[in-house]
Amino acid sequence: MSSFLKIAIRNLLKGPSTDPYPYGETFVPKGLRGKIKYNAKACVACRMCEHVCAGGAIQIREVSDKSGLEFILWHNTCAFCGLCEHYCPTKAIRLTEDYHTAHRQEDKYRYVEKGFIKYVPCASCGTPMVPTAPELLNVAYDNVNKDIERLSKLCSKCRKEKVCG
Amino acid sequence: MKKLLQKIAKKSPWLYRINAGSCNGCDVELATTACIPRYDVERLGCKYCGSPKHADIVLITGPLTARVKEKVLRLYDEIPDPKVTVAIGVCPISGGVFRDSYAISGPIDNFIPVDVNVPGCPPRPQAIIDGIVEAIKIWETRL
Numbered sequence: 001m002s003s004f005l006k007i008a009i010r011n012l013l014k015g016p017s018t019d020p021y022p023y024g025e026t027f028v029p030k031g032l033r034g035k036i037k038y039n040a041k042a043c044v045a046c047r048m049c050e051h052v053c054a055g056g057a058i059q060i061r062e063v064s065d066k067s068g069l070e071f072i073l074w075h076n077t078c079a080f081c082g083l084c085e086h087y088c089p090t091k092a093i094r095l096t097e098d099y100h101t102a103h104r105q106e107d108k109y110r111y112v113e114k115g116f117i118k119y120v121p122c123a124s125c126g127t128p129m130v131p132t133a134p135e136l137l138n139v140a141y142d143n144v145n146k147d148i149e150r151l152s153k154l155c156s157k158c159r160k161e162k163v164c165g
Numbered sequence: 166m167k168k169l170l171q172k173i174a175k176k177s178p179w180l181y182r183i184n185a186g187s188c189n190g191c192d193v194e195l196a197t198t199a200c201i202p203r204y205d206v207e208r209l210g211c212k213y214c215g216s217p218k219h220a221d222i223v224l225i226t227g228p229l230t231a232r233v234k235e236k237v238l239r240l241y242d243e244i245p246d247p248k249v250t251v252a253i254g255v256c257p258i259s260g261g262v263f264r265d266s267y268a269i270s271g272p273i274d275n276f277i278p279v280d281v282n283v284p285g286c287p288p289r290p291q292a293i294i295d296g297i298v299e300a301i302k303i304w305e306t307r308l
Contacts, residue, residue, distance in 0.1 A: 018205050021291050022298055032289075055255065055262050055286075077259040079286035102283045102296035105274065108258065111284070 033080040034099045036073055040115035042092035042135045045069050049084035049093055058084060063116075069130065071115035075101065076108060090135035122155035124162075129155040171308050174221075177210040178304045180297070181220030181244065185237045185273065187227030190287040191254035195224060197290050198297075204290040209297060217243040222300050225279075228256035228263045229271035241277055247307035249300045251281045253293060258282045 019026050050058045057078040063070050084093045103111055119128035132152040137144045151159050180199075184192055198204045199213050206213075214220055217240055229237060255261035257273040273279060280303050283296035 017202055018208070019203050019291075021204075022294055023208075026291050055259075056264060074259070076282060076284045077255050077261055077264065078284070079255060079262055081286075099285070099289045099292050100295060101285050101288055101292050102281060102299050104281060104299065105279050108274075108282055111282075 032097045033095045038115045039092045042090045042133045045130045048087045052083040055079045068118040073113040123153040124158040127155045178221035179214045183225045185227035186230030186233045191226035194287040198293045220244045222249045226253045228269045234270045249304045250279045252279045255284045
């Protein structure tokens with residue numbers, strides 16, 4: 001009897017253990033894998049995310065007027081596995097801690113994360129190419145000097161000619 | 166009398182759960198949402214019921230496998246109108262990682278009119294509560 005009373009009094013003092021959500025704030029555990037955020041400026045269109053995506057949620061394709069590449073991620077088939085973030089060389093894809101995914105049926109096919117990579121002309125020949133993100137240079141080189149900066153503005157063909165002569 | 170009943174019914178929709186070939190991940194989250202005091206879905210006036218004939222809001226998990234399809238559709242027809250359908254997890258919404266498999270007949274909205282989607286693999290209990298809140302809003306307009 002006394003042990004029961006002890007527990008009852010302790011629980012009374014502790015207050016409710018129910019999470020107040022949706023009427024109040026809730027907690028988010030650190031490192032929760034939620035909705036994906038995409039940064040087109042850091043993306044180099046290597047398409048690794050598209051390749052490793054377990055749910056087939058990611059698509060990278062050229063837009064119809066051929067002015068750049070479009071990144072589309074459909075949240076409704078993303079399994080939050082985080083493989084895309086793990087394999088992204090420039091960390092252009094990040095998993096946020098946003099778990100608010102409920103939406104109406106009419107928004108089903110509009111529930112996407114989109115990004116657009118605009119082609120830039122090669123500094124030497126003018127061929128449209130995917131811009132080289134500074135994040136990629138930081139991964140590839142210890143210190144980025146002027147020569148490397150200049151090479152990064154060239155398309156792969158011109159770069160080869162410049163380096164190998 | 167009818168008006169009074171309608172007013173009361175708006176505040177207490179009963180939930181019914183259909184497992185359409187789910188891996189049980191989403192079902193565990195649904196059980197967590199309903200059964201443990203931390204998330205306690207009964208605060209919203211909802212209550213899980215065991216019979217489809219008592220249900221108002223239907224929660225569907227799983228990608229609708231070929232074997233279970235007929236049974237799910239039969240069960241769904243037993244639920245009286247008006248009803249609100251909520252798809253829980255990525256599987257019923259798009260097929261998720263099982264999409265294009267020979268064993269899958271889904272996505273579920275090819276056969277059943279879905280009202281709210283809660284994607285996630287599985288979604289958090291809070292996200293499921295979000296979906297149920299959205300479903301209650303639709304439920305109030307349908308009565």
